[in-house]
Every structure is written in C-alpha cells, then in structure tokens.
Amino acid sequence: MRKSKHIIAVVILIIISTVVLDALFLFMFQRPAQASTQATIIDNFTNIHFAVQAFLFSLIMVLVLYSVVVFRRKPGEEEEYGAHVEGNTALEITWTILPVIAVVIFGVYAIFILNEILAPQPDEIVVEVNARQWSWSFSYPELDNKVSDELVLLVNQPVVLEMQTEDVIHNFWVTEFRVKQDLLPGSMEVLRFTPTEVGDYRVRCAEICGLQHATMRAPVRVVDQATWDAFQAEMLAQPKIGDLTAVERGELWSQQFGCLGCHSVDGAPGAGPTWLGVYGREETLADGTTITVDDVYLHDSILDPNAVIVEGFNPNIMPANFADRFAEKEAEVMQAEGLEIGIVEDLIEYIKTLQEDTNAN
Amino acid sequence: MRTIIQGLVGGVIAFIIGAALLGIVRLAFGLSFWGGEASLVAGWLAFVIGWLLGVGVWEYWVREWFNLPVKKFEATGTSRYFTFCTDHKVVGIQYLVTFLGLFLLAGLLAMVMRAELMAPGRNYMSGATYNNVMSLHGTIMVFVGVAATVGAFGNYILPIMIGAEDMAFPRLNALSFWFVPPVAILLLASVFSNGYDTGWTGYATLASSTREGVIFYNLAFFTVGFSSILGAVNILTTVIALRAKGMYWGRLPIFVWASLGTAILSLIFTQFIALAMIMSLLDRVAGFSFFDAFAGGDPLLYQNVFWFYSHPAVYVMILPGLGIALEIISVFSRKPLFAYKWAVFGMMGVVVLSALVWAHHMFTSGMDSPLRIPFMITTELISVPTGLVFLTALGTMWGGKLILKTPMLFALAVIFNFLIGGITGIFLSDVPVDIQLQDTFFVVAHFHYTIVGGGIFALFAGIYYWYPKMTGRMYNERQGKIQFWWMFIGFNLTFIPMFWAGLNGMNRRIADYVPDLGNINFFTSMSAFFLGIGFLLFVYNMAVSLKKGEVAADNPWGGYTLEWQTSSPPPLENFDTPPEVVGDPYGYGEPDAKHVIFPAPAATD
Numbered sequence: 001m002r003k004s005k006h007i008i009a010v011v012i013l014i015i016i017s018t019v020v021l022d023a024l025f026l027f028m029f030q031r032p033a034q035a036s037t038q039a040t041i042i043d044n045f046t047n048i049h050f051a052v053q054a055f056l057f058s059l060i061m062v063l064v065l066y067s068v069v070v071f072r073r074k075p076g077e078e079e080e081y082g083a084h085v086e087g088n089t090a091l092e093i094t095w096t097i098l099p100v101i102a103v104v105i106f107g108v109y110a111i112f113i114l115n116e117i118l119a120p121q122p123d124e125i126v127v128e129v130n131a132r133q134w135s136w137s138f139s140y141p142e143l144d145n146k147v148s149d150e151l152v153l154l155v156n157q158p159v160v161l162e163m164q165t166e167d168v169i170h171n172f173w174v175t176e177f178r179v180k181q182d183l184l185p186g187s188m189e190v191l192r193f194t195p196t197e198v199g200d201y202r203v204r205c206a207e208i209c210g211l212q213h214a215t216m217r218a219p220v221r222v223v224d225q226a227t228w229d230a231f232q233a234e235m236l237a238q239p240k241i242g243d244l245t246a247v248e249r250g251e252l253w254s255q256q257f258g259c260l261g262c263h264s265v266d267g268a269p270g271a272g273p274t275w276l277g278v279y280g281r282e283e284t285l286a287d288g289t290t291i292t293v294d295d296v297y298l299h300d301s302i303l304d305p306n307a308v309i310v311e312g313f314n315p316n317i318m319p320a321n322f323a324d325r326f327a328e329k330e331a332e333v334m335q336a337e338g339l340e341i342g343i344v345e346d347l348i349e350y351i352k353t354l355q356e357d358t359n360a361n
Numbered sequence: 362m363r364t365i366i367q368g369l370v371g372g373v374i375a376f377i378i379g380a381a382l383l384g385i386v387r388l389a390f391g392l393s394f395w396g397g398e399a400s401l402v403a404g405w406l407a408f409v410i411g412w413l414l415g416v417g418v419w420e421y422w423v424r425e426w427f428n429l430p431v432k433k434f435e436a437t438g439t440s441r442y443f444t445f446c447t448d449h450k451v452v453g454i455q456y457l458v459t460f461l462g463l464f465l466l467a468g469l470l471a472m473v474m475r476a477e478l479m480a481p482g483r484n485y486m487s488g489a490t491y492n493n494v495m496s497l498h499g500t501i502m503v504f505v506g507v508a509a510t511v512g513a514f515g516n517y518i519l520p521i522m523i524g525a526e527d528m529a530f531p532r533l534n535a536l537s538f539w540f541v542p543p544v545a546i547l548l549l550a551s552v553f554s555n556g557y558d559t560g561w562t563g564y565a566t567l568a569s570s571t572r573e574g575v576i577f578y579n580l581a582f583f584t585v586g587f588s589s590i591l592g593a594v595n596i597l598t599t600v601i602a603l604r605a606k607g608m609y610w611g612r613l614p615i616f617v618w619a620s621l622g623t624a625i626l627s628l629i630f631t632q633f634i635a636l637a638m639i640m641s642l643l644d645r646v647a648g649f650s651f652f653d654a655f656a657g658g659d660p661l662l663y664q665n666v667f668w669f670y671s672h673p674a675v676y677v678m679i680l681p682g683l684g685i686a687l688e689i690i691s692v693f694s695r696k697p698l699f700a701y702k703w704a705v706f707g708m709m710g711v712v713v714l715s716a717l718v719w720a721h722h723m724f725t726s727g728m729d730s731p732l733r734i735p736f737m738i739t740t741e742l743i744s745v746p747t748g749l750v751f752l753t754a755l756g757t758m759w760g761g762k763l764i765l766k767t768p769m770l771f772a773l774a775v776i777f778n779f780l781i782g783g784i785t786g787i788f789l790s791d792v793p794v795d796i797q798l799q800d801t802f803f804v805v806a807h808f809h810y811t812i813v814g815g816g817i818f819a820l821f822a823g824i825y826y827w828y829p830k831m832t833g834r835m836y837n838e839r840q841g842k843i844q845f846w847w848m849f850i851g852f853n854l855t856f857i858p859m860f861w862a863g864l865n866g867m868n869r870r871i872a873d874y875v876p877d878l879g880n881i882n883f884f885t886s887m888s889a890f891f892l893g894i895g896f897l898l899f900v901y902n903m904a905v906s907l908k909k910g911e912v913a914a915d916n917p918w919g920g921y922t923l924e925w926q927t928s929s930p931p932p933l934e935n936f937d938t939p940p941e942v943v944g945d946p947y948g949y950g951e952p953d954a955k956h957v958i959f960p961a962p963a964a965t966d
Contacts, residue, residue: 031864046794053784060751060780064773067758072765073695082696082761084950092703095752096745103741106791111734113793118730168567169660171725171800175866178797184661184727185566186654202875206800206868210558210567211488214871271488314489314555316572324655 010066017058018051025050035176035197035222038117042178045113052106117179120192121158127151131183132166133210133319135258136203136218145336146235149255150219151203154228158194167319171207174220182207195222211271211317212261242339250350253343257325262318265354271317273310279352284311298348364444365542368416372543375411380404398576399646405580409543416539417445422532436933445539447531448933453517454831455538457824460509463545464817465896467501470494472893475886481876491872493556493574500561500578501548504585506678506812507627508541508592510820515596515620515681518827521924522614524605524942524957526934529598537591544585551577560870562671563638565652565663569645576642583638586631589677593627596620605923605957607942612956614922614946615691615698618705619684622712626673626680630716634670637663664726668719676715678812679779680708682819683750686772689826690757692920693769697947699756703749710746714739724792725799733792740790747783751776767841768918771822774849778814782807785860803863806856814852821848821899828903829917833929834910837902844898851892858885921956922946938962 026047034040071082128139129151139147153159163172165183172191173180176199181191205216223231241249254260262272273283281293286309291297300307305318326343333339383403384394414423420432434448435441441451442458473494477484486494520528528534551557557575559567563582568575600613600621613621641663643649650656652663691698698704720728720736754776763769785807788794798804828836859867862881867874874882916925923946927936938959948954 029861029864032866042793042797045791046788046797049788049791049794053787056784056787057780060755061777063755064758064776067694067755067761068763068765068773071694071758071761071763073762077762080695080762081950082694084697084948084954085699085756085760086697087700087703088756091756092700092749092752095748099745099748100742103738103744106741107734107738110737110791110793114734117793117796168570169564169726173800173868180725180796180799182726184654186660187727189727202866204866204868208492208558208560208562208564208567208870210571211492213492213558214488214873217875314572316555316570317489319570321655 006066006070010062013062013066014055014058017062018055021054021058022051025054032175033197033199034178035174035199035201036178036193036195038193039176039178040196041113041116045110052102118192120160121194124158124160124192125154127153127159127161129161129163129172129183130166131163131170131172131205131216132258132325133168134205134212134216134261136205136216137256138218140235143232143235146238147256148235150221152221152223152228152231153195155195155198155222155224157228158192161191163189163191166325167321168209169207170205170209170216173204173206174201175204176201180206198222198224216261240337241333241341242337246346246349247353249341249343250346250348253329253347254350256329257322257343259347272313275351275354277354277356279348279355285309286311286313286315295348298351299344302344302347362443364416368412368539368542371415371419372408372412375407375409375414376404378411379407382407398573402576402580402642402646405547409540409584412543413536413539418536418539421445421447421535445535447527447535449516449520449528449531449534450831450931452528452534452538453513453515456508456512456516456541459538459541459545460505460512461900463501464505464509465900467498467505468893468896470498470501472890474498475889477872478874478882479886480883481874481879483873486872488872489556489558489572492558492560492870493552495870495872496557496560496574496578497548497551500581501545502812503561503674504544504581506816507589507674508585510681510685510816510823511596511620511623511677512538512592513820514616514685514823514827515592515623517831518924519596519617519620520599520603521927521931521935522617522922523600523603523608524923524936524940525599525603526936528595529602530595533591534595537588537595540584540588540591544581544588547577547581547584551581562667563641564667565641565644565658565660566654568641568663569653576645579638579642579645583635583642586635586638589627589631593624593631596624597628600624605940605942609942611702612942612945615687615701615704616681616684618708619680619687622708623677623680625712626677626715630670630673632670633666634674637666637670640666661723661726661728664723665719668722669716672719672722673715675808675811676711678816679819680711682775682816682823683708683779685819685823685826686775687750687753687757688920688922689768689772689822690754691947691949692918693764693766693772694758694761695764695919695949696757696761697945697949697951699753699759700749701753701945701947704753707746707749707753710749711743714743714746718743721790721795724795737790737792741787744783744787751780766825766918767836767838767845768822768826770842770845770849771818771825774845775815775819775822778810778818778852782809782811782815785810798863800869801863802859802867802869805869806859806863809856809859814856818848818852821845824903826918827924828906829913830924830929830931832907832910833913834906834908835913835917836906836910840898840902844895844902847898848892848895851888851895854888855885855892858888921948921954923957926957926959 034043126141130137137147137149138151139145163183165185170183171180177193179191179193181189183189199222201220203218203220205213262270264270264274265276267274267276278293282290283293284290303323305320306315309315330341333341380400380403383400387396388394424431434446435444442455477486477491551574554574555572557578558571559575563578640651644651650658652658652660654660717739718736721740724733789798789807825841858881862878867878913929915929923940940957941960942957944955946956
C-alpha cells in the first residue's frame with residue numbers, strides 16, 4: 001500500500017512539474033522577433049523540445065527531490081539500511097526501449113523540418129556574400145554585380161545567399177532569421193531563407209576568425225517594395241569603375257577589401273596604423289629604425305605586411321594574401337569593363353589624400 | 362625542488378641541442394640558423410625529453426639499462442611529492458594538487474573574461490588580450506577536465522579499490538605525471554609570445570594565420586596526450602591484471618568500471634588529437650597544406666580529426682565523475698547500487714557511441730547536409746545509456762536512508778547539473794534547432810553544465826568523500842555545506858542566463874557585444890565572481906583541515922569498498938594483509954554482508 005502511495009504522489013508531481021516548467025521555459029527563454037519563415041519553423045520545433053525536456057527534467061528531478069525529502073535518514077535511524085534491492089529488469093528494459101522509440105520519432109520528424117528549412121524556392125533571388133577578416137560585403141548579380149556593405153532584402157522574397165570567404169572560416173548568422181552557416185575557404189556555401197518582417201537586423205560572424213571577430217558585423221535591412229525599388233535604382237546608379245578617378249577607386253577598394261576594419265581614416269586608434277596623415281610621415285619601426293612613408297613603403301606594406309612592423313603594432317594580424325585577392329578583382333574588372341587598373345596604386349592615391357589639413361576643410 | 366631544477370636544466374640543455382640540430386640542417390639548405398617557430402618546435406620536442414630525463418627517468422630508470430645503480434624512491438615525507446615517485450598514492454596527490462592549481466588559474470582567467478564582458482564596449486583590454494585569455498582558459502580547463510578526476514582518483518583510489526599494492530607500471534605512472542608540468546609551463550609561456558586567437562579548438566585555417574602563440578597550444582596538446590595514453594595503459598593493465606583474489610568483474614566497484622571506460626577512450630582516441638596538432642603545426646611551420654583550401658587542402662579535415670578525439674574527450678571528463686557520484690549515492694543512501702550491471706552496460710554504451718557522434722560539432726560547418734541526420738540520431742541515442750546511469754542513481758536513492766553530508770550534496774548536484782547539460786544537449790543534437798544555437802552562448806552554457814556542473818562538481822564530491830582517506834583528517838562539515846550551496850547557487854546563476862544570451866544573439870568567443878545584451882552579461886559576470894569566491898572557500902577548508910581537522914576513522918562513511926577497509930591514510934602497499942574479495946561491494950541491507958576478508962597469511966616457513 002505505502003509503495004503505491006509513493007508512486008501516485010510522484011506521478012502527480014511529475015505532471016505538475018512538467019506543466020509548470022514548460023510554461024516557465026517559454027516565459028524565460030523568449031527569443032527575438034521571428035523575421036523569416038525559417039524562424040517560425042525552427043521556433044515551433046524548439047518549443048516542442050522545451051516541452052519534452054521539461055518532462056525529462058521533471059521525471060528525474062522529482063524522483064531525486066522526492067527521495068531527498070521522503071527517504072532522508074531521520075534521527076534514530078543511524079544503523080538502518082535501505083532494502084537490499086539489486087535491480088528491476090522490466091523497468092530497465094522499458095527505460096531503454098522507450099527513449100529509443102522517442103529518438104527515432106524525433107529523428108524522422110527533424111528530417112521533415114530540416115527539408116522544409118532547406119527547400120529551394122522557385123522565385124528566389126541570389127545575393128553573393130563575401131567575407132574576410134573582418135568585414136562583410138554583399139553583391140547583387142541581378143543588379144549588375146553592384147556591391148553594398150549592408151545586406152538589403154525585399155520582404156517575403158525568398159533569397160539564396162552564395163557565400164565565400166577570402167581568408168579563414170567565418171559564419172553568417174542573423175539571430176532574427178534563426179539560420180547560420182559557416183563560410184569555408186575554397187568552396188561556396190549556400191544559405192536559403194525568406195525574410196518576413198520589415199526591419200533592421202544584424203549579421204554577426206559566429207565562428208572565431210581572429211582579432212576583431214567580436215565586431216565583425218554588418219547591417220541587414222528587410223524592406224518593403226517601395227524601398228526595395230529605390231535601393232535597386234540607387235545601386236544601378238552607382239558609377240562604373242571606369243567612371244571613377246583613382247582616388248575614388250581607392251576609397252571603394254578600402255571598403256570592399258575590409259581595410260577600414262583596422263585602419264581608420266580619421267586618426268582613431270585601431271589594430272593597424274591610422275591612414276590619416278600617414279603618407280609622408282616618419283614612422284619608427286619595431287626594430288628601432290625609422291622610415292618615411294612613401295609609395296614604395298605603402299606598396300610593400302600592403303602586399304607583404306609582416307616584412308616591417310611599425311612600433312606599437314603586432315605582426316601576423318594583417319592578412320598577407322592581398323596580392324592574390326587584388327589580382328582576382330583586377331581580372332574581374334578587366335572582364336567586365338575592359339579596363340586595366342592597379343588596386344594597390346589606387347589605394348596609395350587614396351591614402352595620399354588623407355592629410356590632416358584636407359580633413360579639416 | 363631539486364627534481365624540478367634538474368628537469369629544467371635537462372630541458373634547457375636539450376632545447377639548445379634540438380634547436381641547434383635543426384639549425385645545422387637549415388644551414389645545410391642555405392637557410393638561417395634560427396628558424397623562428399620551426400626552431401621552437403624542434404627545441405620543445407627535445408626539451409620534453411631533457412626534462413623527463415632530468416626529473417628522474419635517468420636516475421631511477423635508464424641507469425639500470427647501462428648496469429649502473431639506480432636511485433631509491435623516497436617513501437615518506439612531504440618532499441616525495443616533489444620527486445619522481447612511483448607510489449600510486451603520491452602520483453594521485455600530485456595530479457590532484459597540480460590540476461586544482463591549474464583549475465584555479467584558468468578560473469582566474471574566466472574572471473578576467475567576465476570583467477571585460479561586464480559591460481558592452483572595450484573595457485579593460487584589447488581584442489588580442491581577450492582572445493588570448495579566452496583561448497588559454499579553454500585550453501587549460503580542457504586539460505583539467507581530461508586529467509584531474511581520473512588522474513587523482515584513478516591513481517589514488519582505484520588500485521586500493523581492487524586490492525592492488527600499486528599500479529601495474531609504477532614508473533610509467535610517475536612518467537605520465539611528469540609530462541604535465543612542462544605543458545603548464547608551455548601554456549603560460551604562450552602569454553609572452555603574443556598568445557593566440559583560436560580558442561581551445563585551434564581551427565584551421567585561422568591557426569595558420571593567427572599569432573605565434575598557437576604553436577605553444579599545438580605543442581601543449583600534443584605533449585599532454587602522452588600523459589593520457591600512458592595513464593590509460595596503466596589503468597587498463599592494473600584493472601585487468603592486479604585485481605585481488607575473488608575480485609571478479611561483477612564485483613568491481615562502479616568507479617573502477619567508469620575509470621576503465623575512460624581509459625579505453627583515452628587509449629583509442631588521444632592519438633587523433635595528436636594527429637590534428639601535428640598536421641596543424643606542419644601546415645604552419647613547415648609549409649604543408651593539409652588544411653589550406655587555396656593549396657589543395659581541406660579545412661574541414663581538421664575539424665573531423667579534431668572532434669574525432671574531442672567528442673570522446675567529453676566522456677573522458679565526465680565518466681569518472683559519474684562513477685564517483687554513483688559510489689557516493691550508494692554509500693550515503695545506505696542501499697546497494699540499483700541495477701549495477703545496467704549501469705556498467707550504460708557506461709560501456711557511452712564509450713562505444715562516443716566514437717560515432719563527432720560531426721554534431723559541425724552541423725553548420727558546411728559538411729554534407731544529409732550526412733547530418735545520422736549524426737543527429739547517434740547523438741540523441743547517447744541519451745539511452747546515459748539514462749541508464751541516471752536510473753541507477755534514482756533506483757539507489759528510492760527507499761534508501763539518505764544522509765545529506767557534503768559529498769552526497771555534491772553528488773546530487775552532479776545529477777542536477779548533468780541533467781541540465783544533457784537535456785540542453787538534445788536541443789543541440791537536433792539539426793534544425795542547432796542551426797540557430799550553434800556557436801552561441803547556449804553552447805557555452807551547455808558544455809559548462811556537463812563538464813563543470815557534472816565533471817568538476819563530481820571532482821569536489823570525490824575530494825570531500827575521500828579526503829579522510831587521503832589525509833587521515835576530516836574536513837569541516839559545516840564549511841563544506843556552505844561551500845556546496847555557495848557554488849551550486851553561484852554556478853546556476855552564472856550559466857542559466859547564458860542560455861538566454863545565446864538564444865538572443867550572443868555569439869561565442871567575443872570580446873564585445875551589442876548594447877542590448879548588457880544587462881544579462883552584467884548579471885552573469887556578478888554571478889561568476891560569486892562562484893569564483895566559492896572555490897576559495899573550498900581551498901580554505903581543505904588547507905585548514907589538513908592540520909586542524911578531526912582525526913578520521915578508517916571507515917567514516919560506512920562504505921563496503923576496499924579503500925575503507927584499510928587505515929586512513931593507507932600504508933605504503935595499501936594493505937597489511939592481502940585482501941580476499943568474497944561478495945559484492947554494495948551489501949547494504951543484506952544481513953552479514955561482506956565485500957572482503959583478510960585471511961591470516963599462511964606461515965611461510
């Protein structure tokens with residue numbers, strides 16, 4: 001009789017605890033706005049997990065706490081032992097088989113959910129995502145391959161991101177979309193989603209990628225049709241490379257290749273020396289010698305950044321692969337516009353213009 | 362101290378020889394004599410050999426190969442803890458104290474991180490410093506997790522539990538400990554080399570381009586692997602060969618089974634981490650391109666090899682802890698271990714399944730998408746054998762006479778914390794959910810619940826439980842309970858908010874975050890400082906009780922297992938008379954239950 005009383009009490013407590021915990025979890029672990037169809041699917045699935053895990057937690061902890069309270073040794077029982085029970089085979093077999101069945105059911109269900117998240121949509125548009133230490137850029141094949149440093153998307157328009165990294169592994173993550181994908185060197189990774197809420201969000205890099213991993217972020221804007229049309233027009237109105245001066249091109253490259261992540265143009269300190277007034281300046285190097293910054297020095301420092309290091313800065317921070325990346329871009333421009341340019345030279349021309357007095361004007 | 366100085370001198374001389382040998386080869390190829398990172402690597406590999414010869418391998422071991430007299434081991438006094446000592450009890454204490462020291466150090470690094478994360482923006486340190494602190498914290502804590510519990514109790518308690526006089530290979534045992542100090546030195550030295558950014562995982566290809574401290578990380582992981590493998594060989598051989606008369610497999614205490622499972626994992630899988638480290642080093646210093654996609658390599662290959670060890674390593678960290686928790690729960694419930702054979706089966710099931718789940722760390726890595734499904738299933742299946750271990754704990758407590766002393770409180774907290782770690786692991790095992798949660802603070806909270814909440818809480822449980830045996834003194838019970846509640850509350854207040862932060866956009870390994878995560882991080886930091894103080898309470902209790910604690914009885918907890926049937930602390934070869942095992946180790950509630958008898962030695966003359 002007493003034994004069945006314990007079991008009834010425990011069952012009731014487990015049910016109460018499951019219900020209370022599930023409600024508590026949903027209250028405690030509210031998530032940010034659901035801004036994609038994927039977000040809704042993933043959140044609903046996560047909520048099922050909260051319910052199942054509330055039950056599992058209750059099952060174990062109710063038994064533990066019940067034992068602690070009810071079977072606690074009372075004064076005068078110092079010499080007493082519990083019953084010599086060595087096991088219960090039926091219980092063990094049940095305890096093994098039930099979770100196996102649950103895992104199989106959950107697994108099959110997850111396959112369906114996963115397919116739903118990953119399914120290609122018939123009318124999706126492509127945006128190319130390029131990442132490097134430590135910045136993002138987004139290029140629109142349908143808009144003449146024009147490049148933007150914020151990701152602008154049309155609401156309810158399925159999108160497929162074709163993502164590439166220029167150096168190490170990065171990870172594209174927008175919390176409100178609930179999706180995440182690593183960018184692997186040497187291959188193109190694809191990420192699909194459909195944004196459903198107009199708003200401002202943020203891409204975060206979720207894979208450690210070096211010094212400024214924490215701030216490797218980029219704005220994301222999901223916009224309505226009118227704003228989208230305006231954005232398209234604005235992108236298409238961007239001048240061709242051929243229409244730009246060397247200085248303007250240099251400024252463009254400094255954004256596209258992520259230079260400004262470490263080198264400020266206004267004198268602010270960063271992981272690398274500021275570009276403001278750097279041209280013509282006398283710099284003290286880590287080995288104590290001094291040099292004057294000129295075209296040759298800048299050229300060498302961009303392409304072989306570890307050769308000389310300015311005092312107070314660390315080696316091995318700046319990527320050493322710009323020569324390859326520039327050559328690739330130069331070939332691209334040659335193919336698109338039949339134009340021969342030199343990115344290093346453009347950058348140097350741009351840096352030359354960054355002088356204290358011009359800034360003051 | 363003499364031992365350590367000899368080790369350092371031997372190491373430095375060997376370093377110079379190693380680096381010089383490489384220098385000569387380099388000169389022959391027309392390169393400069395000093396090759397920077399390459400010379401450091403060559404020097405280090407020689408340093409380890411020089412260090413080991415210096416600390417005692419030469420004096421106590423190698424000399425006999427040359428027919429020279431070897432030195433005798435010191436058997437008594439505090440100084441033996443600083444020598445190449447083969448007594449398994451000394452080695453156990455060496456492991457315990459060394460890793461508690463490293464735990465304190467890595468814990469301080471965690472405090473430094475929480476100070477920086479207390480508010481958004483850069484507060485006290487540069488991104489480089491933060492990354493270095495974060496990476497060192499992770500690396501050292503993984504070493505602590507892998508080696509502290511099994512190193513301490515697998516060495517000290519396990520041989521006594523099976524009625525052995527010592528480990529099967531005592532000198533190998535001392536050797537495996539003495540691999541550890543140079544690794545600690547190496548990791549600390551990485552601070553003076555600008556550190557590294559990669560975190561404890563050292564992913565390619567960031568490892569090739571980050572600062573040079575990463576080679577210290579590679580070498581440290583590589584070197585500490587030797588310690589794991591030698592320790593595993595020793596535990597396996599000891600359990601197989603040195604069990605006392607009558608100690609059948611079905612009578613092994615559950616902690617011995619847990620350690621056996623751990624040793625199997627270490628022996629099989631440690632070589633893969635060594636391989637990952639070697640390949641990573643060769644990519645960086647010797648111009649190989651295993652992982653460089655732009656030169657024909659594959660960056661995902663590193664992750665596969667790395668996790669092929671590093672997932673089983675999680676069970677290396679947690680299995681001994683589960684064993685300790687079950688020992689304590691049986692003794693402090695005054696009931697036999699419920700379904701002993703199923704618990705053993707569960708532990709061995711974890712050992713087998715742990716080899717089949719590594720890719721669940723890579724669900725968002727760009728691995729083949731459909732391949733994620735089988736790894737999701739195997740990962741979720743681990744809940745089945747783990748569930749058997751939980752059931753054993755529950756069945757043992759049910760209807761028992763629970764005694765809520767400090768070791769039992771910690772053992773119950775292991776159940777609580779590891780359960781939270783387990784159920785949050787189910788979220789992460791599920792591919793669609795993991796796409797949202799991977800690489801966020803949800804993961805950080807999850808693995809701290811398993812490894813700290815499970816593994817480290819079990820280490821504390823074990824220390825309190827066996828403290829009287831190891832020191833001959835009782836710890837202070839009241840302080841122990843205060844420390845328990847302090848740490849238990851502090852731990853949960855620190856890590857529960859991290860689940861929330863992860864769900865709300867806090868990615869991993871960041872020195873800075875957006876302002877809307879400010880409040881949750883401030884709260885987390887405050888809780889973390891609170892938790893940190895709890896460890897100092899523990900150190901105080903342990904240190905004071907060592908001299909002032911009540912003298913402990915041989916069997917203060919009323920346990921049946923063999924370590925309680927000898928004096929506290931045990932004599933040099935553990936038992937004055939060889940024990941004979943006659944029954945199972947958890948005879949509670951059975952009249953006249955006996956686990957062991959000590960037959961009078963037969964007259965030999």
